[in-house]
Amino acid sequence: MLRIFVFGICFANLVNWQKWVFPFILVRFIMASKKQAVELIALQCGECKRRNYTTSKNRRNIQEKLEFKKYCPHERKHTLHKETKIK
Numbered sequence: 276m277l278r279i280f281v282f283g284i285c286f287a288n289l290v291n292w293q294k295w296v297f298p299f300i301l302v303r304f305i306m307a308s309k310k311q312a313v314e315l316i317a318l319q320c321g322e323c324k325r326r327n328y329t330t331s332k333n334r335r336n337i338q339e340k341l342e343f344k345k346y347c348p349h350e351r352k353h354t355l356h357k358e359t360k361i362k
């Protein structure tokens with residue numbers, strides 16, 4: 276009788292433990308997948324090759340390389356900035 280009682284407590288603890296751990300694992304999994312999808316990129320000036328800007332992009336939504344017309348402070352004019360990787 277005592278054995279069944281102890282077993283019952285152990286089983287209840289196990290159920291509780293899973294109840295707490297499972298959402299935690301799920302959250303960790305979602306966080307990890309989000310981290311992989313969004314990556315930091317640098318915008319490099321097409322003329323002087325300096326990296327003037329940093330931004331982020333979601334690889335799931337945007338597959339092609341980003342290009343922006345942005346101000347280059349070194350040349351003091353607007354030039355085409357292309358996406359490059361940050362080390």
Ligand SMILES: [Zn+2]
Binds near residue numbers: 320
């Ligand atoms: Zn430049």
